[in-house]
Amino acid sequence: MKIGILGLGLIGGSLGLDLRSHGHYVLGVSRRESTCTKAIALGSVDEASVDTNLLVTAEVVFICTPIGLIIPTVEQLIAYLPSNVIITDVGSVKTPIVQAISSLWDNFVGGHPMAGTAESGIEAAQRHLFVDRPYVLTPTAVTPKTAVNVVAEIVRQLRATIYHCAPEDHDKAVSWISHLPVMVSASLIAACMSETDSKVLQLAQKLASSGFRDTSRVGGGNPELGVMMAQYNRQELLKSLQKYRHNLDELISLIEQENWKVLEEKLQLTQQARTAFVDD
Structure with missing residues (x-):
């Protein structure tokens, strides 16, 4: 052919x-x-x-x-x-x-x-x-x-x-597992760079290993692609980001309240749920 x-x-x-x-x-x-x-x-x-x-x-x-x-x-x-x-x-x-x-x-x-x-x-x-x-x-x-x-x-x-x-189902699904991770990962890098103590920032950069590498990889990718994802899948990505922000607020609240029991339960649930998305 x-x-x-x-x-x-x-x-x-x-x-x-x-x-x-x-x-x-x-x-x-x-x-x-x-x-x-x-x-x-x-x-x-x-x-x-x-x-x-x-x-x-x-x-x-x-x-x-x-x-x-x-x-x-x-x-x-x-x-x-x-x-x-x-x-x-x-x-x-x-x-x-x-x-x-x-x-x-x-x-x-x-x-x-x-x-x-x-x-x-x-x-x-x-x-x-x-x-x-x-x-x-x-x-x-x-x-x-x-x-x-x-x-x-x-x-x-x-x-x-x-x-x-269907095209619509595709865009909803990838907003969760592809487009949202890019924005979350980029936010992680930006948050780390907001450290105002240069000595601490340099130390963090030297200590960064597999955990940071895995979670920051897609945020350090092609900026043009990230913008296109947001521009052309805007509505679905916004929904995913808003839900992510809600979950992040829940974690902040649990830590502020020192509610370690519920925090552990939540982390146990996410540990179990991850296997449905990726198989290591």
Whole structure:
């Protein structure tokens, strides 16, 4: 199959590496000529160009740009594509994207691979990035089943775990387990940096180990991505943040009251609940 990838960063580059390993012919488009050259050299694509015309022969096109560029990119791209081409995206917010593009292009399947690293750019691309990672597809009632099946088969070749859900349900779920952690983690870093005693701050920085590393990782990630999450999933993220603030206030109250018994009970509940979200 001839597959196009528009946006050759970490996700797009990694997709290309795996798709080519399964015998697909991969066409890549990037805004920078230097990225196109690197993508070919790294083996992420068979051909690459800054010109979207390269994708006119593709059967499926993955849009791997930042969230804010997905809709305008598709608006420009569809002028070049035959109507039978399947378009899918990898954005971490789905409702506004699916609503906008589905009205423009019948064969659109919303998608979100839940995979990535702290690195970005084509140089960060790696093989098997999606293995055993969730890959969400968000078809609507009018999405052609044939298009969904084609994208799902490609995802299976990536050895990812496929989930199907409504775009709205996706955005509610990721607000809890992806977007909220970014804001909480960023707040943790900002709170630590508010220490006014420079000696204490420097000591804390030297003593920071696995606990701080684990809880601060996503807050130290790509700022542009964090802003896009907040902008495009604003309402759901606000709900999650408000609920988090309520839980934080409860903890503050318990500590102020020295209610160690109830605090322990609460921590026991969270200890038990965590296993339903992650398996160490």
